[in-house]
Amino acid sequence: MTPASGVYDACKSTIPVNTTNSDTAVQEQILQCIASSNANSIDTFFLIYASSLVFFMQAGFAMLCAGSVQKKNVQNTMLKNLLDACGAALSFYAVGFAFAFGGSYEEENAGKTTFIGTSYFFLVGMDDVMFWMFQVRHDYLLLSVWLVCLGHLLNQRVTPTSCFYASQFAFAATSATIVAGTLAERCQMTAYLCYSLVLTGFVYPVVVHSVWSPQGFLSSNRDDPLWGCGFIDFAGSTVVHFTGGLTALVATYLLGPRRGRFYDFRGRLLDTPNPMPGHSAALQMLGAFVLWFGWYGFNTGSAISITGPDQNKIISIAAVNTTLAAASSCFSALAANYIIAERRTGEGEFSLKAAMNGCLSGLVAITGGCAVVEPWAAVIIGLFAGLIYLFSSSALIRLCIDDAVDAVPVHMSNGAFGSIAVGLFGSPTRLELAYGHSNHVGLLYSGDGILLGAQFCGVLFVLGWVTLLMFPFFCILNYFGWFRSDVLNEIAGLDASYHGARHVDVDGVDMELVAQLRSQPKNSRNRFSRSSAEPNLSTTNLDSSDVSM
Numbered sequence: 329m330t331p332a333s334g335v336y337d338a339c340k341s342t343i344p345v346n347t348t349n350s351d352t353a354v355q356e357q358i359l360q361c362i363a364s365s366n367a368n369s370i371d372t373f374f375l376i377y378a379s380s381l382v383f384f385m386q387a388g389f390a391m392l393c394a395g396s397v398q399k400k401n402v403q404n405t406m407l408k409n410l411l412d413a414c415g416a417a418l419s420f421y422a423v424g425f426a427f428a429f430g431g432s433y434e435e436e437n438a439g440k441t442t443f444i445g446t447s448y449f450f451l452v453g454m455d456d457v458m459f460w461m462f463q464v465r466h467d468y469l470l471l472s473v474w475l476v477c478l479g480h481l482l483n484q485r486v487t488p489t490s491c492f493y494a495s496q497f498a499f500a501a502t503s504a505t506i507v508a509g510t511l512a513e514r515c516q517m518t519a520y521l522c523y524s525l526v527l528t529g530f531v532y533p534v535v536v537h538s539v540w541s542p543q544g545f546l547s548s549n550r551d552d553p554l555w556g557c558g559f560i561d562f563a564g565s566t567v568v569h570f571t572g573g574l575t576a577l578v579a580t581y582l583l584g585p586r587r588g589r590f591y592d593f594r595g596r597l598l599d600t601p602n603p604m605p606g607h608s609a610a611l612q613m614l615g616a617f618v619l620w621f622g623w624y625g626f627n628t629g630s631a632i633s634i635t636g637p638d639q640n641k642i643i644s645i646a647a648v649n650t651t652l653a654a655a656s657s658c659f660s661a662l663a664a665n666y667i668i669a670e671r672r673t674g675e676g677e678f679s680l681k682a683a684m685n686g687c688l689s690g691l692v693a694i695t696g697g698c699a700v701v702e703p704w705a706a707v708i709i710g711l712f713a714g715l716i717y718l719f720s721s722s723a724l725i726r727l728c729i730d731d732a733v734d735a736v737p738v739h740m741s742n743g744a745f746g747s748i749a750v751g752l753f754g755s756p757t758r759l760e761l762a763y764g765h766s767n768h769v770g771l772l773y774s775g776d777g778i779l780l781g782a783q784f785c786g787v788l789f790v791l792g793w794v795t796l797l798m799f800p801f802f803c804i805l806n807y808f809g810w811f812r813s814d815v816l817n818e819i820a821g822l823d824a825s826y827h828g829a830r831h832v833d834v835d836g837v838d839m840e841l842v843a844q845l846r847s848q849p850k851n852s853r854n855r856f857s858r859s860s861a862e863p864n865l866s867t868t869n870l871d872s873s874d875v876s877m
Contacts, residue, residue: 335365367635378629381622385502386413388618393509395611396733398604400821401513403829408508408520415521416501419529422450424500427533432541441550442543444534496536499568500528502626506572509733510580514587514818517826519811523579523801531797532571535790539567546786548763555778557768559786560754562646563630565696565746566790573740574794576731582802583811585730587818601725604732609680616684623650623691627698638761645758646698653694653710654687660714661686668718681734685721686714689738693746697753699762701770705753712749713742744787751780 339361343354390409397405416424430445447453504524511520538544539561548558561567587593590601606612627646633639665682669675693713694706701709720737724730731737754770768779805811817825 335362339365370635371633374634375629375632378625381625382499382502382629383413383622385619385622385626386505388615388622389502389505389508390615391611391618392615393512393733395608395613395615396509396606397512398821399607400823400829402607402823403827404517404822405508405512407827408515408517409505411521412505412508412524413501415524416504416528419525420496420500420533422529424529424533425451425496427530428496428536429541432543440543441545442541443537443545445537445541445543499536499564499626500532503532503568503572503575504528506569506735506739507576507579510576510731510735511583512732513822514813515579515583516810516813519802519805522805522810523575526801527572527575527798531575531794535567535571535793538789539786546782546789548765554785555768555782557765557779557782559747559782560700560750560759560763560779561696561747561786562699562762563627563695565692565694565743566787568743569692569695569739570743570747570787570790571794573736573738573743574791575798577729577736577740578795578798579802580731580736581729582799582806585728586732587815589730590728597728601728606732613680613684616688619688620654620691623654623695627695631699642699642762645703648703649694649698649701649706650691652703652706653690653698653713655690656707656710657690657693657714657717658683658687658710660711661689661717662714664715664718682718685734685738686717689713689717689742692739692742693749695743696746697750700750700755700758701753702755702758705749705755709746709749709753713745716741716745747783747787748780751775751777751783754779 339358342361343357386409390406393405393409394402425445426447426449427445430447430449431442432445434447504527507523507527508520538546539559541547542549544550546554546559548560550558559566585591586604588602589604591597624647627650628643631639631642631646634643662678662683665679666676669677669679690710690713693709693716694701697709698706717734717737720741721731721734724736729736750770752771754773754775756766756769756773759766759769768782769775771777771780802811813822813825821829823829
């Protein structure tokens, strides 16, 4: 039996035997059933494909982080990226998905407001949703209000929840991985594992529930959305990137800078910060291109359905805006950095780092509004995103906050800006297509400012929620000595300290120091935290001249 005949027979079996309808009416019902089944299959494949692109972004993050650190810490950085994906999969499967969307698929919960989901732990109970998907005929437009996967579209089909979990897991893993590069070269494995599980299992899911679940108080798909429009975040500028970037900022502030970044080895502030460049610009560039490639799945896949009315228009504009924002942001960051360098030193500089991170900043900024702004607005958003990146990166250096890969300027600053930009550039036509309402639009379209106010409200909620939970969490890790790697581990390199890289000849690693590290008892190695800008080496046998970074 061919798949086509199987679908026909299955649909035919749903028609009551004793029906009094004419043959034409029966055939029409069968054709509607087949069309619905085919559409659901196409949408399922589309969602799996988009989720695969998003998950492939993990490779981009890994390459970017690997190129941005010293050789002696590459293995450690790679393992943390891998554990991000694994930890996110398990924690989001166990509790994260339930906290994010539990109850969102139940008809009796329609119109209710809840702070957190309370069902579907370990994905238990998802079979009923699969059943509903294949049984729904004419009612799917109504059910889609309750079964929204990413909380965007009013006129879309119900999506298989198994695929929905895969899509949301990929987003959760992205949010967690943002922090990996920021804490590179000085964070303990234990702390990283704990943070990854807490973020993807509880902190991030509550943000998702508030914004993307139909029961969330910020959701634009509620029956009575906040101020009549709700918080618009099509693909996750705030939900994913601002959440991850803000967590990275809190963590790196408490963790403190890498040794030798802003202070010398006796704790004295350096006149000029040590840039500590990564060991491979090629890996960084490869990571940036992989991320850009995966972003097409990130933004276009957020449409969820490819077969619904006008879905082609939504997906097309999302892809176009993604490209334009990245390109314009790259040029703005590159040009602005050249001008700044020329004013400071008398000679301009075409910085690969500025261009690369400017490109990523544009991608982050357009994520929230990729389907609701016009192409000309995407170009403007990208231009400002590049400038915001440069300003934020410079501000972190002035504050002596060490971000090894500039994840905070890229994801936190431009994640917030991307959501605010929706309140400025939200197009009435695009909002109507994507969300089914345009009663409140961007301020530049003679809007009344209500959408802009809702966008600020959403950003402030995430700011408060993440800070309230993650700041004390990292403080506890730091208090118990589980957060920062000890002094000798950091000097010798985390690969040698944690991963047994004893015989690898790596530039910048003193192998005699590694041997000394292994011979000393752990309790003789003092730890470094935000409370002491640089450790005192008097507790060891090292002299400052022996320290090799």
